[in-house]
Amino acid sequence: MAKVIPFKAVKPTRAIVGLVAARPYQSYTVDERESRMDYNPYSFLHIVNPGYKYDQEVTGEERYKLVRNRYLEFKEDGVFVQDKKPSFYVYKIVNRHGQEFNGIIAATSAEDYERDVIKKHEDTIARREETFKTYIQTVGFNAEPVLLTYPDNNVISAIIKQTQKEHAEFEFTMTYRDTHYLWKIDNEATIATIQNEFEQMETIYIADGHHRSASSYLLYKDEKEKNPNHNGNESYNFFMSYLIPESDLVIHEFNRLIKDLNGLTKEEFLIKLDEFYRIENRGILPYNPSKPHHFSMYLDGEFYSLYLRKATYSFDNALDKLDAQLLYKTILKPILGISDLRNDNRIEYVNGQHEMITIKTSVDSGEFTVGFGMCPSNVEQMKQIADEGLKMPPKSTYILPKLRSGITIYEY
Incomplete structure (x- = not known):
């Protein structure tokens, strides 16, 4: 039984979401990163590269604390706003090759990871797991979902298609010519239906993000041990994932x-x-x-x-x-x-x-x-x-x- 839950996402405002969104930090060259930060004050790169503000390289715990500060500044300035109700988020990507991906952003269970309900196919490096665990413990957020895939499901597919008939909360195109769309689902009955469908699934699979999911699991173990009043509903029990049907997944060599x-x-x-x-x-x-x-x-x-x-x-x-x-x-x-x-x-x-x-x-x-x-x-x-x-x-x-x-x- 796969457990997925809605959560109160922190999101950029509609007007600037295309300016905020960024590829993973490591995918940029140094020149690319600096160019984007020079000309775009809203880029998420300013958060994950906080030393840019002081024109110096910052590493380790000091960097993590500054990442936290930059993130809080974005919230204080109204760049990021948190939703008031726990929601699922229907997310669609159409890339420059015309390939289309449709799925749901949700919080998935670290306990499911432990019990192998969420299955892995790739080895991870312990050092990287620990590094990212410390990072998210310090900064207090995760901004990139793990990519999970599940067997095609007619009920979930119908909900996604019906939701996409409404006006999208976000619709923007990146410089790579990928167009992104996001819709919010906060109707309790629809949320319950989605949860029930996932509960019928014996397993779901990590497609991409093995280190992020492993680090989130380590965080869950740490925080659970430290919390004498642990009840299983705390935010550390879950990690953010983008769940897409198997037929939407594209695999290259x-x-x-x-x-x-x-x-x-x-x-x-x-x-x-x-x-x-x-x-x-x-x-x-x-x-x-x-x-x-x-x-x-x-x-x-x-x-x-x-x-x-x-x-x-x-x-x-x-x-x-x-x-x-x-x-x-x-x-x-x-x-x-x-x-x-x-x-x-x-x-x-x-x-x-x-x-x-x-x-x-x-x-x-x-x-x-x-x-x-x-x-x-x-x-x-x-x-x-x-x-x-x-x-x-x-x-x-x-x-x-x-x-x-x-x-x-x-x-x-």
Whole structure:
């Protein structure tokens, strides 16, 4: 039984929401961040980069306290206003490619995360979990929802469609040409219907935001232990999520770029590949893989296709069938010597929205020696891996939609 509850979101005013909303902090270059803050006093970046005000870099606890101060200033100045009634928020994104995403922003249960009602498919790094837990404990809010997905549901879908017939509270377009819409649901009967539908679901799945959800769970454990009057209804028992149906989720692959051949010559490398793959030279034109367990490779000015020799590889579980895991087990680790996919600086990742020409350009520049392209995984693979309690390698999926910070804020 999945527990979702309405909450009193803190939101920008309609007039400036498009100016406030921002991509995640790390997705900007330093120049991009500074340019946006130079010319936009309402950007959420001013909150998460409080040192900008003093023209200096601020880190650690000092930064977190200043983030809290900037946030309170935005509230005091009327940039942010909190809703008076707990609500669900129907949220729609139409991106520049015409892809449409429809879902509900709600508060989801940390206890469900603990009980595996909210399932995970990706490993997290303990250090990052603790860092973000300390951050949200200090600043007292979370401004970017975790992306969760649930089985398509006719009742919830009908409510979303009916709500979208009304005038949207927000409608704005970002510089990336994504258009965002938000409607508020505060009718108690409708809220109860939505909650009941989620209660019928045995599991829902994290699509994106594993570290944020893990950190929120750590916060819940900390605060629960410290509170002798804990009753399960405190704000720390929940974290903000954007729940969308599985049919709305779009999954792209992450392709791999490698800086060297681990001391091998081109010929030695190809011979080692031959153990697991039937190799065909495809020439100089960009080549894309056409099906699972089939890779494209760009090396020394030419594209190759790699077809798995299935007689030499066994699929023992759902993870073994994942192409990112297959590439790791047959090439990256045994041949190229890359065992730590998170921290080895010899590997970089390119999301599958980019064409294979990006791989070619990166290798031709001399920065990388070889690049690999693969087919994207799908929702069923992601769910099966989570159901078996397994974890995907880092950068196995590039999932849409990508959310913006500062549109709805959950306070602890």
